Structure formats: C-alpha cells, structure tokens
Amino acid sequence: AEIGNPGTLEFLGPTPENSVAGQIEILTTATTQGVDAIMISNNAGDQIAPAAQAAKDAGMTVVTWDSPIPSAEGEDLFIAQVDFDETGVVMADMALSILGEAGGQFAILSASPDAANQNAWIAAMEEALQDEKYAALELVDTVYGNDQSEDSYNQALALVDKYPDLKL
Structure with a gap:
C-alpha cells in the first residue's frame, strides 16, 4: 500500500544550554506555528505541562518518548523504551x-x-x-x-x- 503525502518533519532543538526554559520555548514556538503534532523527549519535568496542554488545547497531538511529563498533563501518548x-x-x-x-x-x-x-x-x-x-x-x-x-x-x-x- 502506498501512503499519501506524509507531511513534513521539522526538528527543533535542543537548545545550547539544554535548559528547561529552552525546551518550553521550542514547544511554544511549535504551537504558535500550528504544527499537527509535537514529539518531545521531555527534560523539563512538570514545568513543561502548561505549554504541552496549550498545544493539546490548540488541537495538536503531543507525544513524549524516553522521558514523560510526570503529571501526564498535556500528553496524549508516552512511549517508553524500557520498563x-x-x-x-x-x-x-x-x-x-x-x-x-x-x-x-x-x-x-x-x-x-x-x-x-x-x-x-x-x-x-x-x-x-x-x-x-x-x-x-x-x-x-x-x-x-x-x-x-x-x-x-x-x-x-x-x-x-x-x-x-x-x-x-
């Protein structure tokens, strides 16, 4: 079977400092740009939850892998590589x-x-x-x-x- 237009993938990050604020800024920028989905390996703990929730509220799918949002707020799916x-x-x-x-x-x-x-x-x-x-x-x-x-x-x-x- 052939898949139609899969869209485009844009990589944003990490910030030079790998900072919490930098990761939140990347998520907020992606939300402002109106992307369809955001996939992150969260390094900001629950501090990123409001930005993730804003993306979800704007109709975007938010997927985390490797490191979840601890409260799961704003997270549609978490993919763990290990137990x-x-x-x-x-x-x-x-x-x-x-x-x-x-x-x-x-x-x-x-x-x-x-x-x-x-x-x-x-x-x-x-x-x-x-x-x-x-x-x-x-x-x-x-x-x-x-x-x-x-x-x-x-x-x-x-x-x-x-x-x-x-x-x-």
Missing part, C-alpha cells in the same frame, strides 16, 4: 556485579534533576537496593551534570573528593 522498574533492578544488579560481594560505596551521576525517566530509574534502583541481595552496597549520593560534559566531569571529581571510599 522503569526493571531498569532500576538492572542498575542495582550491575552495581553488585561491578563491586562484587564485598560491595562498597557508590554514587549516581545523572543528567538532569528534571529528567522524569532518569528520576524513575533512580527511584526504582533505590527500591531494588532494599533487597537483602544488595546489603553490601551503599548508595551515598545522587548528583546531576545538567546534560553538560564539563558539569558532569566536575560533579564526578566532587564525588571522589567527598567520598574517599567511593568505588563506583
């Missing part, structure tokens, strides 16, 4: 595999405090760590590099300085 709970268990298993039965201290360096997907993975990992299987593992901190390589590097150095017994 968040399973991802948390896999991350805990990986930490155990790397640190071994002796365990030790480890920390999480995540991208952005507003990334709903990563926050869900971290929460699922923290839940998994309650299992006796992981008793030797000690999660000492969670920090964010704000999707910037230099910030991430500096956060990693700060973790090593703050926790001299950090193993992972």
Whole structure:
C-alpha cells in the first residue's frame, strides 16, 4: 500500500544550554506555528505541562518518548523504551556485579534533576537496593551534570573528593 503525502518533519532543538526554559520555548514556538503534532523527549519535568496542554488545547497531538511529563498533563501518548522498574533492578544488579560481594560505596551521576525517566530509574534502583541481595552496597549520593560534559566531569571529581571510599 502506498501512503499519501506524509507531511513534513521539522526538528527543533535542543537548545545550547539544554535548559528547561529552552525546551518550553521550542514547544511554544511549535504551537504558535500550528504544527499537527509535537514529539518531545521531555527534560523539563512538570514545568513543561502548561505549554504541552496549550498545544493539546490548540488541537495538536503531543507525544513524549524516553522521558514523560510526570503529571501526564498535556500528553496524549508516552512511549517508553524500557520498563522503569526493571531498569532500576538492572542498575542495582550491575552495581553488585561491578563491586562484587564485598560491595562498597557508590554514587549516581545523572543528567538532569528534571529528567522524569532518569528520576524513575533512580527511584526504582533505590527500591531494588532494599533487597537483602544488595546489603553490601551503599548508595551515598545522587548528583546531576545538567546534560553538560564539563558539569558532569566536575560533579564526578566532587564525588571522589567527598567520598574517599567511593568505588563506583
């Protein structure tokens, strides 16, 4: 079967700073332009919900993937690439595999405090760590590099300085 005119696809973003305000601005601009659908990997937490709802109210379909709008306000569909709970268990298993039965201290360096997907993975990992299987593992901190390589590097150095017994 042949598909008729599929339309056009326009890529907007990310902003140089990967900022919450920048992502909201991109969504608002797309809404103003009257596009038919908006697809985003949300990195703005619930702060983007009003802009997404405005797009939906204007008749646009709003699809998120990778990282949802936590409240789901303004979101028509969320497509998850993984089961968040399973991802948390896999991350805990990986930490155990790397640190071994002796365990030790480890920390999480995540991208952005507003990334709903990563926050869900971290929460699922923290839940998994309650299992006796992981008793030797000690999660000492969670920090964010704000999707910037230099910030991430500096956060990693700060973790090593703050926790001299950090193993992972």
